[in-house]
Amino acid sequence: MLAHPSLRSPSFITILGAGLMGRLLAVALARQGHKVEVHEAGSRDGATSAAHVAAAMVAPLAESIVAEPGVVRMGQHSLARWPGLLAQLVQPVYFQHNGTLIVWHRQDAPEAARLRQKFEQTQGAVPQLPHMQPLDAAALAEREPALAGRFSQGLYLPGEGQLDNRQLLDALAATMDALGVATHWHSARAPQDFAPGAAGQPDWLLDCRGLGAREQWQDLRGVRGEVVRLHAPDVTLQRPTRLVHPRYSIYLAPKEDHRFVIGATEIESEDLSPASVRSTLELLSAAYAVHPGFAEARITELTTQCRPTLPDNLPAIRMPRERVLQVNGLYRHGFMIAPAMLDVVMQLLGEGQSALAPDFELALQGGAATAA
Missing domain, CATH: 3.50.50.60 (FAD/NAD(P)-binding domain)
Incomplete structure (x- = not known):
């Protein structure tokens, strides 16, 4: 108190x-x-x-x-x-x-299994959370038609926004x-x-x-993030979608008018210089791996910022x-x-x-x- x-x-x-x-x-x-x-x-x-x-x-x-x-x-x-x-x-x-969708490629199935286990632990600790729903290829296509035929399984997390x-x-x-x-x-x-x-x-x-x-919080640090904003008229994702990645889960968040925010990078640095080529390539490659319509998207912004941590x-x-x-x-x-x-x-x-x-x-x- x-x-x-x-x-x-x-x-x-x-x-x-x-x-x-x-x-x-x-x-x-x-x-x-x-x-x-x-x-x-x-x-x-x-x-x-x-x-x-x-x-x-x-x-x-x-x-x-x-x-x-x-x-x-x-x-x-x-x-x-x-x-x-x-x-x-x-x-x-x-x-x-409209919930969150998580998808992965076959080679990342072990990491997806680890994520699912972590979600199960969280649901035990926070029972009021809506329970995740495993999806096979047919259920995934029904839930997110834009991804029909692209992934054989996924997870749907209801209620998220x-x-x-x-x-x-x-x-x-x-x-x-x-x-x-x-x-x-x-x-x-x-x-x-x-x-x-x-x-x-x-x-x-x-x-x-x-x-x-920072002067008042001496242990405060910045954690750098890099975000790409795209305009993709050919992509109709209906909810935030996360692609399981060997190092981190990359997210694609659809906004109005076919605009998307794509990010994931989390770097222990307070550097606010422009985004690196490596991070940009990984983010754009992940977007294309989720939906080929991103190939013709226009990059409207490439931004960096640090979160207070x-x-x-x-x-x-x-x-x-x-x-x-x-x-x-x-x-x-x-x-x-x-x-x-x-x-x-x-x-x-x-x-x-x-x-x-x-x-x-x-x-x-x-x-x-x-x-x-």
Whole structure:
């Protein structure tokens, strides 16, 4: 538990960072009638944030390969929360709730068996997850006609979803404007610039700057990802599809108008230089291996970004001093866990504790320690 004064209404709240978490919190707090201001080092479009590059999949079982059970539970919670959160925004946001498909070539069958075993373990630890469905060639063709005849078997993970990350960032910014949130773009600020609770200062300070908060989170690191965006009019995949790969599972996330986000690379590096030839070839080869229609696709973007990651790869919320909350470490799971993190933070601000945090195995600590 984090002992602190309860949030009074209306309060004056300053948020540092307008990535995904910062924008969600700004909208939620402004809706409660609080005076909210946001300082963001980058621009309104969020182009320098990890959220701008992400595929924005909400796939708790699929991500359980690299996620702890608590994070999986956060993903399941967020699946139920996203439709309601999106309905409150002033602009529409594409949200698909059509499950995840996993396919593999014959030579990768041993790796696919390992994945299936891991999914079974996750379903034992998180029984509320919909159970995966093994598919033979006929069932696969019925579920995803675009892949008929291309794979002899696969796995279907019901209930998983995705959204359009850039539509969401834009809709959140527009909703912040409509709610009267004072936004300061290209305004890099740090916690030491404020004295929450003092006269003329905000009542609360929320720090959601991701890698921008490295000075406050000394163990924070960036994990590089490389993403290709394609326009493929000849491809009609109906849901995110993952191709089992010897080193990592490559995903293809279909957005509106036959646009696809393809990624998977996860490199322990904070290098933000352009994508490597090797990674680009692997991503494009995987896309073509899933569907030959990608051969005539147009590459609309090739992007890199680093995700803010703590040593245990888990998210953390802490209170280094009274009236200051820090949120960080969402790693590769930002869109999957952001609504759950939002609900925990709102409970902490309103009640001084969170009933959700134990189920998410989310440690809430004061002082300089990170969440365990």
